Amino acid sequence: VTGEWRRTERRTIGYTTVFMAGVAVLAGVPTAFGLADGLSWPVALAWVLPGAAVVIACGVVAEWLHWRHTSYRVDAERVELRTGVLVRARRSLQRERIRTVDVTADPLARVFGLVTVRIGTGEHTDEGTVRLWGLAPGTGDELRRTLLTRAGTAPTADGELAALDPRWIRYAPLSFVTPVLGASAFGGVLNVADWFGLAGGVIGWAVDLLAGLPVLAAIGALTAGGLVVGVVGSLGLWVEMWRGYRLEREPGGTLRVRRGLLTTRSISLEEERLRGVDVVEPLGSRLSGAARVDAVATGMATGADKDKGQHRTLLPAAPKAVADRVAADVLREPLSPTEAVRLTGHPVAARGRRVRWALAAVVAVELPLLVLGALLTDVLLQLAAVVAVVGVPVAVALGLDAYRALGHGTVGGYLVTRSGSVRRSTVALQRRGIIGWTVSQSVFQRRAGLATVRATTAAGAGAYAIRDVGLGALTATSEQAAAQHGQRGGRAQLGVVGAEQRAEQREPVAHARGGEPAPRPVGLDERAAVALGPQPQQGAPLRRGQPPPQPQHRLRGVAAAGADLVEQGQLLGARARQQRLDQPLLGAEQEQQDPRAAADGLGQRPQRHPGQAVVQHVAVGQLQQLGAAGGRRLRVGRHSAILH
C-alpha cells in the first residue's frame, strides 16, 4: 500500500528445497528399482543419487534466482509485479479493475507459512492476472482486504451467509467422484505395482482370487471393492476440500469463501461481478434432496487454473432448503429466483428427443458388446443382456426426467432456465447480464418445431441455454402480444416461448385484465410488473432491508411486497410460498399491464401492417429489455430496422 517495492518471503527457497526433494524421491525410487533390476543396486544408486542431487540443486537455484528478481508494489492506483531473470517482465494492474483476490496455501506452504495470492481483473487472458507466490499469510490477507475494499463502495451488511454443517458429508459419496475414484484405484494399484515390476503378479493374484466365482459374481465383487474405495476416497476428498467452509459477505460488497483442510483456500468475489447463480443438483444429490450453489460471475478464474470449477462453488452439496436460502442471500433477494419462479414447461416434442438420446446411449454401449460377444465369447453377450435389461428402463426414466426438468421463466430481474437429469442445473441469470441472444435449430428440431435459445453473457459459462423451446409457440404468442400492445409487444420476449394452451386464453385474459386490477396477491403482480415493465429499473429491485431505490409507484409496491414476503415466507410452508410467488410467464406479462399500457397498445394497433413478421418484435423486445436493464439507454422502437 505504501508504494514501495517489496520482496516475497525468502522462505520460498526452503519450500522449494523440500518440494524438489519430494519430487526426487518420487521419481528416483521407481527409477532405482528399475535400474537395479537390470544392473546391480550400487550401480543403480550411483546413477540415481547424483541425479537426484542435481534435480534438487537446479530447482533451488532457479527458485533463488526467481526470488531475487521478483518484487511487487501496491500503490494508490496500481499493483505492479516485476519478474524474470533473463527477460525482465513487468506487469501492472489498475487497482480499480481488480475483481478477484484469491489466497491459497498447499500443506507444505502452510508448514512454511506461505500463501499464494492471485489477483485477477476478470479478463479472459493471463494478462489480467498477477500471481504472487510466497507471501506471509498476514501479508496476503492484508493485500486481499486492501485491494477489494475501495473508497466509494457503500458499506453493506456483512456477516456469515453459510457455514459448514458436518452432516453434509453424507452427500459426498453420492457424487460422481465415487465411481471415478473407485475406477482409478484399480489403475493406481496396477501403476504402483508396475513400478516394481509386479503388475503381472497382482493381476495373477486377483485372477486366482476370483477364479472360484462365476463371472457375474466376480464382476460384482470387483465393483463392490471399487465402490468401497470410492466412498472412502470421496469422503476424504470432501473433508480436504470443505473442512472449515464459510461463506461470508465482507464490507465493500465482496463474497468470500474459505475452506480446505490441507490446502487452504480463500476465494473472494466482488458482488458487482455477480450475474446470477446456478443451483446444481447432480442425480445423487437430487435423490437425497441436496443441491450445490455455483456463482455465475464475470472474471472468475479462467484458463489454465486446474480447479477452476471449484472456484465457482459458493456452497457444497447441502440440503435444498439451505441451497435456496444461500442463493437468495448471495443475490440479496428475499427468495431465490430459482425457487420463486414458476417455470414454463417445454413442448412434448422435447420429451421424445430426450428419451431417444438416452436410448441411443444404451445402444452405443450395447453395439460393441454384441459385436465382440458374437465374435469372441458368450460372456459379453450375457453382459449385453444385463446391460439391456438394466439400461433401457434407466434410460427411459432419465429421458422422461430430463424432460420434466426442462423449463424457463422470468421473475424479478432474472431469467431462470432449468435443464438436465443427470446434472440438473437451474440457472438464474440477471437480465442486465445478458448481452445477446443466439437461437439455434437443427434439422430435427426444425421438424419438431423446437429451438434452443441461448442467452449470452460475459459471466460464467458464456451462454445459458433454454433447450428445446417451441419456436412455433414463440411466434404465435408474440404475434398476439404485439397485436395487443403494439410497441410493447416486444415485451413478449423470451418468456412467451412455450405452452400453447395459454395462447388460446390469451385474448380474453388480456382484455379482461387490461383495464382492471388483477385479482391476485399484490406481491405477485407487482413483481411481475417490475420484471417485465417496458423500462425495468436498473438492478434487482427486490432488496431486503433497503429502501426502494426508485420512487416509481410500482417499485414501492415491490419493496413492500418484498418485505411482506420475507415475513410470510417464514410462516408459510415452502409449497405455499412458492404458489404465492409464482407467476405464469406469459399470463403474467400480459395480465400485469396497467391500463395505460393496454390503451397504448390498442391505439397502436392500426399501425401494424398485415402480414408483417411479428417475431421481429420478440428480437427487439429482448434488446429493449437488455438495454434498459443494463442501465444504458437503448432506444428501440417498433420502427427500428430489425422491426421494420
Add this chain to the structure above:
Amino acid sequence: MTATRTDPPPTGTRLRPPRNPVDRRAIGWWTANLLLLVLAPVVVLAVLGLLIPPARFWLVAPAVLIAAVGLPAAVALPRWWFRVHRWEVTATAVYTRTGWFWQEWRVAPLSRIQTVDTRRGPLEQRFGLSTVVVTTASAKGSLTIPGLDRAVAEDLAEQLTVTTQASPGDAT
C-alpha cells in the same frame, strides 16, 4: 405445437431472416476453399497410388471416394450457404443467420460490442472479400459475417466501431 411445419410459412411465423445476403463472389470463394480442401488429399493419394503399385488400390480407392463426395459438395454447398447466410445491422443490433443443418440466429446489441475486426485470408483477398468478426464480452457471443465486399466490410467495421465507442461502460 398444433402442427409441425416442414417448410417456412409465408409470413410472420419465424424469426425474420436478416436482410442482407453476403456478396455473390462468396460462392466462388467458398467453392475455391472446398476445392482446395478436397483436392489436396485426392492429389496426394493419387500420386502415391501411381508411385506405389502394390498399394495402388488402397490409395486410389479413398481418393476416388473423397473426390466423389467432395466435388459435388464443393459445387453445391457454397450455393446453399449463399442462400442461408444473411446479416443485418440495425440501429440497435447486429443480427446474423448461418447454417442449414444447424441453423443459427445470433443477435448482439450494439451497446454490448467490444471489438470489431476485419479479416482477409489470402484466398479471400483474391476474391476481393472480407470477413467481419464482432465480439462481445461473452466467450460465446461473437458474430462472424463472412464473404462481404471489401468496401462494404470496411464501412461496416467503421460504422460499428463508431457506434460502439459512443456507448459507455465496459459492455459486460
